[in-house]
Amino acid sequence: MTLSPKEERRRARRRGIYVRGPYVRVAPPASCKDPSELFWEKVDKNGPKVPGVLGCCWTWTGGRDKDGYGKFQVSVPGEDKQRHIRAHRFAWEEVNGPVPADFYLLHRCDNPACVRPGHLRPGTQKQNREDCVRRGREPRGSKKPNAIFTEELIRSVRDRVASGAVLADIARELKVNYLSLHNAVTKNWRHV
Numbered sequence: 001m002t003l004s005p006k007e008e009r010r011r012a013r014r015r016g017i018y019v020r021g022p023y024v025r026v027a028p029p030a031s032c033k034d035p036s037e038l039f040w041e042k043v044d045k046n047g048p049k050v051p052g053v054l055g056c057c058w059t060w061t062g063g064r065d066k067d068g069y070g071k072f073q074v075s076v077p078g079e080d081k082q083r084h085i086r087a088h089r090f091a092w093e094e095v096n097g098p099v100p101a102d103f104y105l106l107h108r109c110d111n112p113a114c115v116r117p118g119h120l121r122p123g124t125q126k127q128n129r130e131d132c133v134r135r136g137r138e139p140r141g142s143k144k145p146n147a148i149f150t151e152e153l154i155r156s157v158r159d160r161v162a163s164g165a166v167l168a169d170i171a172r173e174l175k176v177n178y179l180s181l182h183n184a185v186t187k188n189w190r191h192v
């Protein structure tokens with residue numbers, strides 16, 4: 001007899017096993033708490049407020065991985081050992097069900113420790129990369145392979161302009177193109 005997924009979940013829940021999405025979490029015997037409750041207990045809903053993103057972040061207060069993402073331990077059906085999944089993924093799936101295959105969950109707030117479902121959206125790897133570029137995680141300044149300026153140089157040029165020097169003169173002196181220097185000082189090197 002094959003059970004419908006819904007019926008399987010209902011029976012699992014009756015045995016004290018929590019099922020949602022592709023994951024199962026076994027509640028520790030010492031606790032009668034709902035595993036979902038265990039998860040949300042580790043969430044601080046008064047996290048930082050990120051401009052342009054609705055509401056403040058919900059910060060995961062449990063363990064994190066090397067990239068700053070929250071970790072949550074789950075049991076997966078058919079696997080003996082428990083394993084860690086990313087906390088924001090668990091949170092999103094609590095509300096929305098499983099993340100579609102080949103999709104990533106992207107943070108609108110760019111805060112890896114945030115698990116607020118409303119701050120997450122599924123996206124492709126390509127969108128993930130585009131997000132990184134937009135937020136400036138790509139190499140900048142002299143870390144760019146073809147950089148012709150250095151951070152020190154840009155800083156000193158800015159200082160000289162601030163004390164009255166003319167940018168065109170500095171460009172001539174450094175034997176660099178005026179426009180590239182202008183762009184570097186005013187636009188491209190804002191991180192310096």
Ligand SMILES: [Zn+2]
Pocket residue numbers: 056057058109110111114115116119
């Ligand atoms: Zn957030």
